[in-house]
Amino acid sequence: MLTRCGIGRLLLYDYDKVELANMKRLFFRPEQVGMTKTDAAVHNLSDINPDVVLETYTLNITTVHGFETFISSLKNKSFHPTEEGSGVDLVLSCVDNYEARMAVNQACNELNQTWMESGVSEDAVSGHRQLLIPGETACFACATPLVVASGVDERTLKREGICAASLPTTMGCNSLKDYFPTMEMRPNPQCSHAVCLERQKEYLLAKLARDAAAKTKMEAESFLATGIPLHADNEWNISVVDDSELEKTDARGSGDL
Numbered sequence: 001m002l003t004r005c006g007i008g009r010l011l012l013y014d015y016d017k018v019e020l021a022n023m024k025r026l027f028f029r030p031e032q033v034g035m036t037k038t039d040a041a042v043h044n045l046s047d048i049n050p051d052v053v054l055e056t057y058t059l060n061i062t063t064v065h066g067f068e069t070f071i072s073s074l075k076n077k078s079f080h081p082t083e084e085g086s087g088v089d090l091v092l093s094c095v096d097n098y099e100a101r102m103a104v105n106q107a108c109n110e111l112n113q114t115w116m117e118s119g120v121s122e123d124a125v126s127g128h129r130q131l132l133i134p135g136e137t138a139c140f141a142c143a144t145p146l147v148v149a150s151g152v153d154e155r156t157l158k159r160e161g162i163c164a165a166s167l168p169t170t171m172g173c174n175s176l177k178d179y180f181p182t183m184e185m186r187p188n189p190q191c192s193h194a195v196c197l198e199r200q201k202e203y204l205l206a207k208l209a210r211d212a213a214a215k216t217k218m219e220a221e222s223f224l225a226t227g228i229p230l231h232a233d234n235e236w237n238i239s240v241v242d243d244s245e246l247e248k249t250d251a252r253g254s255g256d257l
């Protein structure tokens with residue numbers, strides 16, 4: 001969908017190969033069985049929109065080498081050379097295990113990168129989506145899933161009622177019940193992830209400055225509305241000028257304010 005929208009540049013990470021079992025849900029074709037998912041994806045996506053720049057990384061981001069490549073590829077600022085931090089606008093996590101989610105969380109916290117996490121419920125009739133803005137909202141480690149917190153190897157887990165064969169149609173089943181709860185998750189001041197705590201501090205400091213600026217603006221607006229000065233003394237003779245006065249000044253040609 002992003003490719004059809006002309007997203008600009010799309011970076012894809014996957015180490016899997018296409019299997020017949022993927023046909024019902026993903027956009028691969030039977031003759032692509034055995035190809036890496038990244039190669040098959042490039043093939044199909046460049047057919048859909050040849051103008052989108054596709055970068056593929058056939059690697060596992062939970063390995064040391066994979067993680068290093070993942071983070072350095074996100075840092076590549078060839079598309080946003082003047083901006084600080086990460087070189088991408090958004091990271092979308094579409095993975096099926098907690099280990100990979102924790103790796104994405106680690107990288108995004110380090111890069112101060114906004115990302116979205118998504119997943120299908122175990123009974124495959126519902127799902128979740130989470131927006132993660134480092135420091136501002138909870139990171140994935142702020143409310144650690146029980147499996148991760150308990151240190152159990154998730155690959156060894158066998159639970160009842162898990163549907164391995166999810167279908168795109170059944171995943172939206174909760175829409176039949178019209179049940180879409182949303183909640184706000186604030187960051188955990190005791191998060192186990194040290195970088196998350198740093199981001200939380202940065203966010204709070206920036207918020208103090210933002211709140212102060214908003215207060216000044218509000219005071220100026222209330223002065224304009226009432227005409228009563230907020231401060232009795234005005235040592236520097238600072239005055240507030242109506243916007244319409246400024247426009248008149250502009251129209252006369254002395255535009256530089």
Ligand SMILES: [Zn+2]
Nearest residue numbers: 139142191196
């Ligand atoms: Zn956290």
